[in-house]
Amino acid sequence: MVEIKKGLEDVYVKETEITYIDGQLGRLYYRGYSIFDLAEFSSFEETSYLLLYGTLPTKNELEDYSNKLRKYRTIPDNLKTFLKSLPTNLNPMDVLRTSMSYLGMLERGNDPDAQIRVIASIPTIIAYYHRITDGLEPVEPSEELGHAENFLYMLKGKRPTKEEANALDKALILHMDHEMNASTFAAIVVASTLSDLYSALVAGIAALKGPLHGGANYEALKMFMEVGDPNKAEEYVIERLRSGKRIMGFGHRVYRTYDPRARILKNIAREITKNTQYETLYEIAERIEQAAIKLLSGKGIFPNVDFYSGIVFYALGFRPEFFPTLFASARVVGWMAQVNEYLKENRIIRPKALYKGEVGKPYKPIDER
Ligand SMILES: CC(C)(COP(=O)(O)OP(=O)(O)OC[C@H]1O[C@@H](n2cnc3c(N)ncnc32)[C@H](O)[C@@H]1OP(=O)(O)O)[C@@H](O)C(=O)NCCC(=O)NCCS
The missing domain is CATH 1.10.230.10 (Cytochrome P450-Terp, domain 2)
Structure with a gap:
């Protein structure tokens, strides 16, 4: 007897120490810390570090990591040219998916900072295309500002208020990871074949685009x-x-x-x-x-x-078509953390389908069908 679990409901695909959801009590924990505490006391920088590396950073670790995030915000010139060449009525998730693929195409070798660079560059891509579609000149990132603050600065061309930056910072923390959702699973499926980081993230973005998920x-x-x-x-x-x-x-x-x-x-x-x-x-x-x-x-x-x-x-000033890209800009952290964890004990994902068709049909030449 084969039991098919539609939508893979209640099927476990890995053990994890990253995110725990208590669906009955309505609780969510990243690395054991309550989402209520993280949203109140933490920051995008600190929580993304926590998810990726497993512990809350020390002062020095956070400074080092935040400096890298600031440094890597600038996107390559040919990606900028590409974004400027696009029609202005595209689905921003398609633009983000293609930009991720574009970045992957340009990457060479096995750079240990590649994951930080991805996190840092996504807001730049989103804000760039947002402004282009608004008929405005894109704004280059600032190395002086925090992650959320800089995101809004690139969107509006002026420094946001503290309240605005805080609102985005918290919203991004809340979207960072959610255990084995469809986009995370899609990213893991791709990563399990030992394909590259960017290909896995392209799969994550593709899955998140759907209206039953990030849309x-x-x-x-x-x-x-x-x-x-x-x-x-x-x-x-x-x-x-x-x-x-x-x-x-x-x-x-x-x-x-x-x-x-x-x-x-x-x-x-x-x-x-x-x-x-x-x-x-x-x-x-x-x-x-x-x-x-x-x-x-x-x-x-x-x-x-x-x-x-x-x-x-x-x-905060984002147009609705861009909302799923904001979700992606945060969830990319979870995709990478979950992929990293899966790859420690990798096994290619290859489930089965129960065949219900006929077998042994006689092959008919085309003019006899
Ligand atoms: C998120 C979602 C896809 C989960 O789906 P799921 O676990 O597969 O649940 P199902 O689609 O099997 O729905 C179970 C039942 O709840 C109902 N239901 C689920 N979500 C509903 C909603 N948002 N509004 C009305 N009814 C809903 C379904 O009609 C179904 O009813 P039935 O048993 O009488 O047929 C689903 O709740 C949904 O479509 N929500 C709206 C989209 C959304 O907000 N997505 C973001 C998720 S973070």
Whole structure:
């Protein structure tokens, strides 16, 4: 008897010391540290170090690592020329996927800093293309600023406020890793063949692009915009569910309760939209959440990371088509940490399919079919 686990649900593919999700209690830990503590006290630099190298850095280690991140922000000139040559209406995830492939093509040898360079250069690629599509001149990265601060600086051409930089910093921490999700698994499948780092990351980006994974933040924001008025939220949810559609940013394969990342993002979204033009969007989201929880919580369906992240990214000045690329800019850390861990005891991933067709059919020449 063969049991097929559709979607590989509940199938374990490796042991890990990186990320632990308690889907019943709604808890998430990176290397044993609670996501609530990391979002409150840590930084993009420190948490990415923690995920990649296994421990919280000392002062010197963090300084050394952060300096490298700053130094590697500049992307190669031929990639800049390539980005400038592109049409301005492309899907930014396609641009990011192709840029990653482009960087991989240019890489030579086995540079130990390649992973840090990837983390540092993704925001530059995203901000570059964002500004090009806005009809603006790209802004070169600054070596003076922190990771999130520099990202917003390259996007807007001016230094962000402390609150804005903090909001992005926390949002990126929350997206960094999530155990064996579809994009991480895709990256591991490629890495398990002993292909190169960039090819594995291209696979991760490709998988993250889908609306059931990293594309859901954009879809959620679209819902809020479609509703337009907080008083119409409940009716919208009822109608959407009645017509068989899903509430985007709700539901999760592992969490059967409120996603802890959504809890933190909700607070960030509330703070960052307060007294701004985005406040109504936040109110709509909150009202959709209340209505959807009433109808879906019985099935263990609650807000996930994508429900409020779109509002945060939007309020920070990113256009919705770019949201999945922001997710990728953080998740790349998790992809690499998980790939590194898998490769320590590598075995090529090669599952099986249960054949249900016929065998031994007589071959007919083409003019007899
Ligand atoms: C994330 C997701 C793909 C997980 O899917 P999954 O574990 O395979 O769960 P299933 O698709 O089998 O759904 C199980 C049940 O919950 C329902 N469901 C799941 N997510 C739902 C949602 N967002 N809205 C309404 N119903 C939902 C399904 O309709 C199904 O109901 P049924 O058993 O009556 O047919 C799914 O919840 C989803 O599509 N969510 C919306 C997209 C999203 O936010 N993705 C980001 C994930 S971080």
